[in-house]
Each structure stands twice: as C-alpha cells, then as structure tokens.
Amino acid sequence: MFAAENGLKGDPRLQAISDAIRVVPHFPKQGIMFQDITTLLLDHKAFKHTIDIFVDRYRDMDISVIAGVEARGFMFGPSIALAIGAKFVPLRKPKKLPGEVISEAYELEYGTDCLEMHVGAVPPGERVIVIDDLVATGGTLSAAIRLLERVGAQVVECACVIGLPEVKGQRRLNGKPLYILVEPREIDGCC
Numbered sequence: 001m002f003a004a005e006n007g008l009k010g011d012p013r014l015q016a017i018s019d020a021i022r023v024v025p026h027f028p029k030q031g032i033m034f035q036d037i038t039t040l041l042l043d044h045k046a047f048k049h050t051i052d053i054f055v056d057r058y059r060d061m062d063i064s065v066i067a068g069v070e071a072r073g074f075m076f077g078p079s080i081a082l083a084i085g086a087k088f089v090p091l092r093k094p095k096k097l098p099g100e101v102i103s104e105a106y107e108l109e110y111g112t113d114c115l116e117m118h119v120g121a122v123p124p125g126e127r128v129i130v131i132d133d134l135v136a137t138g139g140t141l142s143a144a145i146r147l148l149e150r151v152g153a154q155v156v157e158c159a160c161v162i163g164l165p166e167v168k169g170q171r172r173l174n175g176k177p178l179y180i181l182v183e184p185r186e187i188d189g190c191c
Helices: 012-020 038-042 044-057 073-084 139-150 168-174
Strands: 022-025 033-036 063-071 089-090 101-108 110-120 127-136 154-163 178-182
Touching: 012 038, 012 044, 012 178, 038 044, 044 154, 044 178, 063 073, 063 139, 073 089, 073 127, 073 154, 089 110, 101 127, 110 139, 127 139, 139 154
Parallel strands: 063 089, 063 127, 127 154, 154 178
Antiparallel strands: 022 033, 101 110
C-alpha cells in the first residue's frame, strides 16, 4: 500500500521525498527511467522525512529487526533500526559476509542472484521489517522473506521508498504487506 492511501494523503513530506529523487533516463540501459536516491540522501530534510515516516509507522509494532537489502536498503535501515530500538541485519549479495551464512537464490529477468545473511543473526521468533529503496517485480523482497522465514523469523512487512503504481510484485511477496512511500517519478516530455 502507498503511504498516501494509509493516512498520509496530502502530507507534504511525500511530495518533498518524491521531488528529491532524481530520474536518470536510459540508465543502466535504454528505456529504463532510473530512480536515483542519492539525491534524496543529499537533501537532509527529505531524507529525514523518509526516515521519520517509516519510524512513525514501525515504532509501536514491536519490531526487533530491520533487515536491509543490499545495497540501498543499507542507507535507510540502520537509521530506522536505531530510532525504534531494533537491530539492523544486512542481507548481502554472495561472498560479501565473512563467516557462516545462509543463502536464498532468486530469479532475475536474465539469470539468478542470491541474498545471504549471517547464521544466527536473526533468531527464531524475531519480528522483522525488510527494507529496500525500490520494488518493481518483488523478486528480491520475496527472496528476503524466504531467507528470514527459513530461520524462523516473522516478517511483518516489507517497506520501500519507491514502488511501481501497479506493484505487480505484490503477488510475489508471500502474502506479506508492502508499504511504499512514493511512486516512481517521470521526466516531462521524455522517452
């Protein structure tokens, strides 16, 4: 669900967040309208709005873990975790974590990828929010859910800053709610 449909309709913070995201046409390939959150991170007010909205949502939900998807989930997850008194657990690409890991493979449009986390990072019964910057198909978030559920965690919700309006990935999120702040921006007269 979009934040504007869940009590934040007309909230000027959502417009500020959307306005702070730069759109880069045809990156990394022709036809893609890349949503660049680095400009959001440069705008301290819009970045704070982003964190504040997520914190307000999760503060009273008894969340014990914020799991951030590599790499852009790492930019939002630690701040949210600190503010609500939860721990942050990175979900990494293969061979990025030292020590024993548990892995979950998933399909991409052209091939496969994998998420890993440290064994023991999330004990059974922990209440988890999975965060990433953008959801398009839901494949990465679905892999994160499967990985966390394999160790006995309870995934409460997935959260993204940006989500496609049709959120086709919703069907692939294993029945877990999806909370999205803004829709992708377009460039007027482009493409």
